[in-house]
Amino acid sequence: MAGENGSLVSSDISSYTAALYANELKEYPFSLDALRKWMIAFVVCDFNVDIGVEVEYMFPSTNFSPTDLQTICFSSFPERTSSDTTEDSAFHFRFRHSSPYVSCQTTNEDPAYWYGFCLFRQQRDTAVKRNYRQKSLVLVSQHDYAPLFAYLIKTISLLDFEVSPTLIESACSNIAAWGPPEVGLQELPFLGSLLDVHIPPHPAFPLQGLVTATPSRTDIRVEYKEIHTSEPIGSWTRLANLLNSISELYIIFERVLLSDPMVVLADDPTTCSEFVSAVVDLVRPVSFRLWFGCQLLYGYRRLMCKQIPFGGDCRPYLTMQSVLDFSLNAHEGIPLRHYLIGITNPFFLKRLLSNGKENKTPYVVYLAGPEVKRKHHLHFYSSITERDHPNNMIVNDAKAFIEKDHEFLRVLENQLKDPRTTREHSNYAGLRASGTRRHFAHLAAMFLAPLNRYLATLASKSSDSNIIDIAGFSEGDFLASLSKHGCSVQFKGKTGYHRHRTAEAFYRKFCRSPSFFRWLEMKMRLQQEPLEVIGTSSVSGYGEKTEQD
Structure with missing residues (x-):
């Protein structure tokens, strides 16, 4: 081997x-x-x-x-x-x-x-x-x-x-x-087939590829393929079944929002790289106001204010031999605190967990599969022998902040039990996978709503009402705004007071995370970017075959 x-x-x-x-x-x-x-x-x-x-x-x-x-x-x-x-x-x-x-x-x-x-x-x-x-x-x-x-x-x-x-x-x-890559729809020939390639205004464009158009062409001699370049590779119809519990999706969602360290341990590079791709997609919020045609530029800017870039080092597949590249910052004296990596070697995980107290302990996602879960709660793949299996598999001790949507989990569990979802390339399987993406896209949008509301108050104080004075952001003032207006996300807590304290703690964590700073940096860059750089002609075709939310 x-x-x-x-x-x-x-x-x-x-x-x-x-x-x-x-x-x-x-x-x-x-x-x-x-x-x-x-x-x-x-x-x-x-x-x-x-x-x-x-x-x-x-x-x-x-x-x-x-x-x-x-x-x-x-x-x-x-x-x-x-x-x-x-x-x-x-x-x-x-x-x-x-x-x-x-x-x-x-x-x-x-x-x-x-x-x-x-x-x-x-x-x-x-x-x-x-x-x-x-x-x-x-x-x-x-x-x-x-x-x-x-x-x-x-x-x-x-x-x-x-x-x-x-x-x-x-x-x-x-x-x-x-020709060069351009935002929008491009028809690209490749070895006898014709590709309809959609390049979004930004990689974090939400819900890529959920709606696939049926080609109107009648030339049966040419194969047509529609591709969205920022669509996740993995499908939740397969990946969710590999989790120890589907409710773990909420903890994963929180960790990605905060750019907290997370390791995905799978049996093969296909599974771990697909899972990392699908996880990053969870924090691409739905844009509730996105116009196409002549109004697309405005929608583009508004959309960009609603996206959360992952603030850490994202590696879909990492091997033991390439760890030097990954740990470059650590060798420079900067501890690895924010990353999302996919691995297949359990001993690599053991090495990551023994890197010292200066590095935050990562949350480990064990993709064991339902047939293994029934035998051992934290066991890994049955194909990995006891000799290959590290002795100290850690038990994750991650505090959850967001309340699970039990109705969503019940529906998802029933869908995953449906034998039709095992046919991953069927239309039914695609519909089931889109439900998971939609749920967390809406959850991410609701999470950002209080931040966008507070930032809007900073814009009104600026000399130009269209420019947000991000330099005036105050964590204390934002938390006061959160206390006054609340949020739509359901946080954990027995009483309203406890739920508010949980929400306050999570938003404070987010405001101090690299994801938040990358989000603010993106907003500032877009405000300073002239419209000519975006170009109306280059984006006019984008979204013609995608869904308006």
Whole structure:
């Protein structure tokens, strides 16, 4: 299995990479600058039993640093695999890059990070050791367009198991011809199919992909696919069943709001990366006033004031070997206090929990599955033997603030028991998954309402009524406003007084969290951003196929 025997990456990776560059084409049948507006490179990794993971080739030739190439190799293979499994495994990861000579266009808030979108597969082959081959196709990009890039690598791998350079070159030529990414709807051809790609004004745009339009085209010779670039990869129809209890969703929701440390421990990288993607989506509030067409710009600005960016380090899939990249801040003397990571190695969890008292103890989400839950309350996957299982599985001691909606949980539990929800790609399963997303989107919107109400009073004191004087924000004044006007979120407490004290404590925590400061920073940036930067033409097509809330 990958990762069991020594190093995963050849120790001579620097010289190997240099030789790889020398053998690459020096000219391409497409514009490299045009390609780099969407992505950086494809990397094909192969598992050599004697050496470990090695780069078979990359295209186009890219001057990745040895550290980045090593991170890509480590992250492109599951830490454990079963020889009986021949199904493809798709997942994604995020890493802090160190390749200063790679030039690419990015609109990300944090250009220091890149993203890898992988498809791992193994195939029986009696001609090699262990009787099967393992290979990963990785698309490295500066954009977090997970649904789009996951579709691209899946399409490529379906056409050719070996992922030939000729096919990769054709894929790059298609992508380079797309033009730059633009907010709105773009029709993008890719290897015989036509993609309707929706890029929202901001990655935190709420409820992405809940409504999929039926193509009006009649040309049956072309496959059409609608993709929302900020839609979560994971579906709650599958993921909620893996939780120890579905009521745990409320604790997870609170932790993400506060950017408190959280670790998702799963059996495979697909599950943990999908779960992290779905969790971040929980704090994308519904915009109750969003207009399209000529009024979209106003709706865009109003919408942005209602979103909560995750304020920590988010890693959908992290391996033991790539922990140095994750703990970079800790090595610089800054303790890791705010993060959301997905892992598959229980010993990695043990290492995280023993990092010292200066780091906050993370909340651990054990994705054990319903069949395991019935046997052991805190047991992990049955596929992990007792030898592999750490002795000290922690019991989470997280204080809950928000009262659970028992009616919602009852309906959700009944839906998850419905056999139709197991057919994840059916319309019924999609409808059930959207119910969870809608519930927490509305909850997030209600949570922000008191803050927006208080900030509106600061705007009225400013010389320009359209500009909020965020510098005048006072935690004490806000809590006084909260005490006077209350909030719609139901907090825990036996009496009204106790519920108010719980609400006050939670809002105080939020106002001191990195999520709050990133939210305020986003509001300030949008207020100072001229309308020309947003551009009416670039967003006029956005939302034509999405739902108005």
